[in-house]
Amino acid sequence: MTNHFGDVAGHSKLIFIIGANSAAANPIGMKHFLQARDRNSAQLVVVDPVFTKTAAKADHYLRIRTGTDVAFIYGLLHVIFKNGWEDTDFINARVYGMDDIKAEAGKWTPELTSDVTGIPADKIIQVATLLAKTKPATVVWALGITQHSTGTSNTRILPILQLVLGNMGKNGGGCNIIRGHDNVQGSTDMCCLADSLPGYYGLDEGPWKYFAKSWGVDYEWLKARFAAPEWMTAKGFSLAKWWQGVLQEEKTYSSSPIRALWVQGNGITSMTQTAKVQEALDKLDLLVIADPFVNEAAVITHQKDNIYILPVATQFETEGSVTATNRSAQWRSKVVEPLYESRPDQEVMFAFAKKFGFYDELTKGMKMGVKDRQLTHVKDTFSWPDDASLEIARTIKTIGCDGWTPERLRKHQENWDMFDPGTLLGSGPVAGEYYGLPWPCWDAKHPGSPVLYDIGTAVNEGGMGFRNRFGLEHEGVSQLPDRSVTVKGSRITGGYPEITKENIETVLGIQLSAEEKERMGANWKVDFSGIIQEKCREAGVAPYGNAKARVKVWEFPDPVPLHREPLHSSRPDLVEKYPTYADQKNNFRVAVRFISEQKAQEWVKDFPVMLVTMRVVNLSGAGMLERTSKYLSHITPEMFAHIHPDLAAGKGLRDGDMMWLHSPQGTKIKVKAKFSSTVTPDRIALPYNFAGVMQGVDMSSNYPDETRPYAVGESSNTITNYGFDIITQIPEYNAGLCRIEKA
Amino acid sequence: MENAQGNAPSKIGRRSFLKLAAIGAGIGAASAFTAGKSLRAASAEEIKNPFPGSKRVKTICSICSAGCGIIAEVQNGVWVRQDVAQDHPISQGSHCCKGIDQIDLIKSKQRVKFPLKKVNGEWKRITWDQAVDEISAKMLKLRAENGPDVAMFLGSAKFNLQQAYYFRKFTAMWGTNNIDHVARV
Numbered sequence: 014m015t016n017h018f019g020d021v022a023g024h025s026k027l028i029f030i031i032g033a034n035s036a037a038a039n040p041i042g043m044k045h046f047l048q049a050r051d052r053n054s055a056q057l058v059v060v061d062p063v064f065t066k067t068a069a070k071a072d073h074y075l076r077i078r079t080g081t082d083v084a085f086i087y088g089l090l091h092v093i094f095k096n097g098w099e100d101t102d103f104i105n106a107r108v109y110g111m112d113d114i115k116a117e118a119g120k121w122t123p124e125l126t127s128d129v130t131g132i133p134a135d136k137i138i139q140v141a142t143l144l145a146k147t148k149p150a151t152v153v154w155a156l157g158i159t160q161h162s163t164g165t166s167n168t169r170i171l172p173i174l175q176l177v178l179g180n181m182g183k184n185g186g187g188c189n190i191i192r193g194h195d196n197v198q199g200s201t202d203m204c205c206l207a208d209s210l211p212g213y214y215g216l217d218e219g220p221w222k223y224f225a226k227s228w229g230v231d232y233e234w235l236k237a238r239f240a241a242p243e244w245m246t247a248k249g250f251s252l253a254k255w256w257q258g259v260l261q262e263e264k265t266y267s268s269s270p271i272r273a274l275w276v277q278g279n280g281i282t283s284m285t286q287t288a289k290v291q292e293a294l295d296k297l298d299l300l301v302i303a304d305p306f307v308n309e310a311a312v313i314t315h316q317k318d319n320i321y322i323l324p325v326a327t328q329f330e331t332e333g334s335v336t337a338t339n340r341s342a343q344w345r346s347k348v349v350e351p352l353y354e355s356r357p358d359q360e361v362m363f364a365f366a367k368k369f370g371f372y373d374e375l376t377k378g379m380k381m382g383v384k385d386r387q388l389t390h391v392k393d394t395f396s397w398p399d400d401a402s403l404e405i406a407r408t409i410k411t412i413g414c415d416g417w418t419p420e421r422l423r424k425h426q427e428n429w430d431m432f433d434p435g436t437l438l439g440s441g442p443v444a445g446e447y448y449g450l451p452w453p454c455w456d457a458k459h460p461g462s463p464v465l466y467d468i469g470t471a472v473n474e475g476g477m478g479f480r481n482r483f484g485l486e487h488e489g490v491s492q493l494p495d496r497s498v499t500v501k502g503s504r505i506t507g508g509y510p511e512i513t514k515e516n517i518e519t520v521l522g523i524q525l526s527a528e529e530k531e532r533m534g535a536n537w538k539v540d541f542s543g544i545i546q547e548k549c550r551e552a553g554v555a556p557y558g559n560a561k562a563r564v565k566v567w568e569f570p571d572p573v574p575l576h577r578e579p580l581h582s583s584r585p586d587l588v589e590k591y592p593t594y595a596d597q598k599n600n601f602r603v604a605v606r607f608i609s610e611q612k613a614q615e616w617v618k619d620f621p622v623m624l625v626t627m628r629v630v631n632l633s634g635a636g637m638l639e640r641t642s643k644y645l646s647h648i649t650p651e652m653f654a655h656i657h658p659d660l661a662a663g664k665g666l667r668d669g670d671m672m673w674l675h676s677p678q679g680t681k682i683k684v685k686a687k688f689s690s691t692v693t694p695d696r697i698a699l700p701y702n703f704a705g706v707m708q709g710v711d712m713s714s715n716y717p718d719e720t721r722p723y724a725v726g727e728s729s730n731t732i733t734n735y736g737f738d739i740i741t742q743i744p745e746y747n748a749g750l751c752r753i754e755k756a
Numbered sequence: 757m758e759n760a761q762g763n764a765p766s767k768i769g770r771r772s773f774l775k776l777a778a779i780g781a782g783i784g785a786a787s788a789f790t791a792g793k794s795l796r797a798a799s800a801e802e803i804k805n806p807f808p809g810s811k812r813v814k815t816i817c818s819i820c821s822a823g824c825g826i827i828a829e830v831q832n833g834v835w836v837r838q839d840v841a842q843d844h845p846i847s848q849g850s851h852c853c854k855g856i857d858q859i860d861l862i863k864s865k866q867r868v869k870f871p872l873k874k875v876n877g878e879w880k881r882i883t884w885d886q887a888v889d890e891i892s893a894k895m896l897k898l899r900a901e902n903g904p905d906v907a908m909f910l911g912s913a914k915f916n917l918q919q920a921y922y923f924r925k926f927t928a929m930w931g932t933n934n935i936d937h938v939a940r941v
Contacts, residue, residue, distance in 0.1 A: 040852035192821035194913035203920035205911030205937040238931035240903035249933030269902035278912025333916030337823030353869035368892030401918035430843035641866035
């Protein structure tokens with residue numbers, strides 16, 4: 014999220030929501046959108062395949078065919094460019110590669126866009142006009158955009174729209190992506206991920222050496238922990254396809270098959286291909302589950318042995334910080350001691366690290382600190398979570414966590430009443446700081462950055478340009494902006510590169526002392542000494558540079574986003590024109606089918622109904638938590654599917670009848686038909702939040718005594734179709750097909 | 757309900773009050789019965805606060821990423837009452853139906869209460885020591901046979917920052933990049 018909810022409520026004149034149902038999934042976010050309507054007369058545009066509760070509040074609702082978001086946005090851009098409504102000054106000054114976007118948009122006339130997306134041409138023109146004439150506008154999305162085989166392109170085309178409109182770096186503008194779980198932003202930043210180290214440093218040798226140093230361990234020791242050095246720098250298996258590491262039906266590339274699965278707080282049915290997940294679980298040598306509630310991994314498997322469940326404390330029985338969707342860090346105090354025999358997550362890790370023989374190495378970083386501008390051992394004991402917080406602060410420079418000391422975060426919590434909800438700006442004891450120090454928070458004096466890429470605000474007060482991340486030049490074109498893009502209060506006029514030890518004297522026009530040179534790290538990302546940031550502060554400069562935004566990613570399969578039909582498309586005629594990618598040999602250690610799956614047969618003949626997943630207001634994620642609440646589960650006690658009466662009539666189904674839904678991969682689920690006009694007769698919508706029943710078989714007798722949730726049901730993910738994004742491997746949840754049969 | 761926290765209902769918006777009242781009704785009725793027939797006079801202190809000596813702990817909802825504030829009232833180590841945080845800069849006293857039920861989440865009867873092991877299709881209660889001993893022995897045996905990539909670790913979007921950072925470090929020191937969590941999906 015580039016801005017924050019209060020900023021939307023206070024400034025946005027148009028809220029463009031695509032692939033997000035905030036009224037159900039994030040009701041307090043939705044409240045802010047409705048406030049914007051009251052306060053700024055903001056118009057609400059909602060684009061969704063289903064008429065959601067959010068759509069019910071919209072001024073303009075556009076019903077889109079699943080998997081056509083890129084085409085739709087190009088349709089809007091076509092109208093905008095054709096009329097010269099783009100923000101030329103903004104584009105010329107701050108964007109690289111827009112001509113390629115313009116060329117692609119040229120193809121997407123309202124008529125063509127309408128044919129591909131199912132949205133009427135006049136509606137496309139109307140909304141494009143509205144976007145062009147209403148500033149500032151914010152764009153909001155969630156999993157309806159990301160969960161596709163084209164997820165990466167989807168998430169790129171929307172910021173491109175905002176760059177074209179000049180809505181970035183402005184109050185009331187920006188891209189406000191609504192994350193899911195309470196700390197999914199923080200767990201991403203801190204990197205429970207297969208393709209990076211914390212802070213998006215990547216997996217190359219350089220980052221590993223940097224982290225080894227920060228952790229206080231010998232790099233060679235760390236390297237020797239891996240199967241071989243090449244596996245240390247290779248992405249691991251992902252959540253999306255780890256099960257192929259067990260089953261090995263598709264070609265895998267790893268040093269070992271997966272024989273043990275360790276699940277510490279991740280609903281197993283929240284990923285697609287649940288039937289395959291079940292097969293993989295059945296084949297494991299060891300399944301370790303550490304959760305406050307019984308993870309369905311223990312329930313949907315047929316295993317009779319080799320499963321352990323460890324009771325873990327909830328977040329109210331431990332202490333630490335969490336990152337909200339707007340990048341604010343909030344301190345969460347412990348409410349009560351862990352109940353029963355449960356232990357907080359870190360204690361589970363510590364207990365096993367002792368057995369695995371690396372407890373000292375694991376905890377050593379908490380006994381270190383920066384003294385005399387050098388990282389060194391500073392004490393013999395540690396205190397959780399404070400010392401872990403300090404370790405994070407001194408290490409994660411890429412996104413600017415330097416200022417996130419536990420003292421400051423606690424102070425923000427104690428004084429949360431002193432922050433203005435509209436600006437997040439504090440007063441009194443927290444004067445001049447923004448609530449939760451939204452990252453980047455470059456150092457211990459920095460107030461946090463409530464609105465990203467705002468050059469009208471000084472860096473030391475939360476402003477910045479775009480990050481210089483992709484070199485200084487591409488095809489002979491400078492990636493730095495001209496003089497017109499000078500960040501307020503900066504010593505440097507116009508753009509500047511990211512700051513390194515090599516360029517700091519030239520770029521900032523300073524002279525370093527011999528001692529400073531000796532202590533300084535190679536660049537701003539790895540400088541424990543803090544000297545680079547100190548010099549940047551004096552110059553009013555963001556250490557990550559001030560560059561142009563690029564809309565062309567030259568290293569991706571699609572340098573500019575392209576519309577590609579879903580693997581299981583409802584429009585085979587369009588598959589010929591807009592085919593998916595070539596099959597992928599190896600991503601996250603496993604092969605991924607694209608074109609071979611798309612072309613295997615004309616899927617829509619046997620599976621004529623589009624399949625969309627959705628959320629209900631009373632459940633979140635795979636529903637593991639809320640289905641144990643009597644009150645919440647009572648609202649939706651059983652699994653169902655929204656089906657249009659006309660579609661149902663053709664199948665002989667009455668409201669409340671049970672039906673089988675069959676997927677292209679040969680799986681099926683039995684669910685209740687719920688008549689609804691939120692869907693059209695060409696599609697059905699399934700809640701994502703149930704588990705415990707597999708292809709008609711109730712597995713809930715596998716719950717240990719007194720742990721069965723109040724509601725169990727078929728998981729929609731048993732039939733969500735095969736398909737994964739080519740970059741991130743996020744599964745396809747929302748553009749699949751199915752066949753309906755009366756049960 | 758309305759006077760339990762010393763707040764006049766007029767301070768709460770009518771709609772939110774009705775919502776709160778609806779949720780609170782069940783609990784209120786149950787407490788009235790458990791109070792039983794002993795009709796002693798409530799002390800002045802109890803009228804002011806039915807949980808004498810309680811403390812109010814500021815914390816954050818653990819459901820979605822909006823980051824709503826929660827005031828947890830704790831008496832003798834028990835979370836006795838959840839209050840909306842009227843002065844929280846993001847939620848300003850609002851809660852969704854999931855957030856307002858956080859107190860019940862932690863006190864849910866369905867919690868995992870002790871370590872469990874599945875033996876020949878039956879769940880057996882075991883001690884933490886036994887669980888840690890057995891699991892680590894099995895993990896180390898698999899590691900010896902196949903190397904560290906033999907395991908897949910799934911972390912959590914419910915971890916706090918410190919736990920998430922340490923889980924990444926934990927898997928690195930085990931020797932694998934087979935680590936992921938629901939941010940992928």
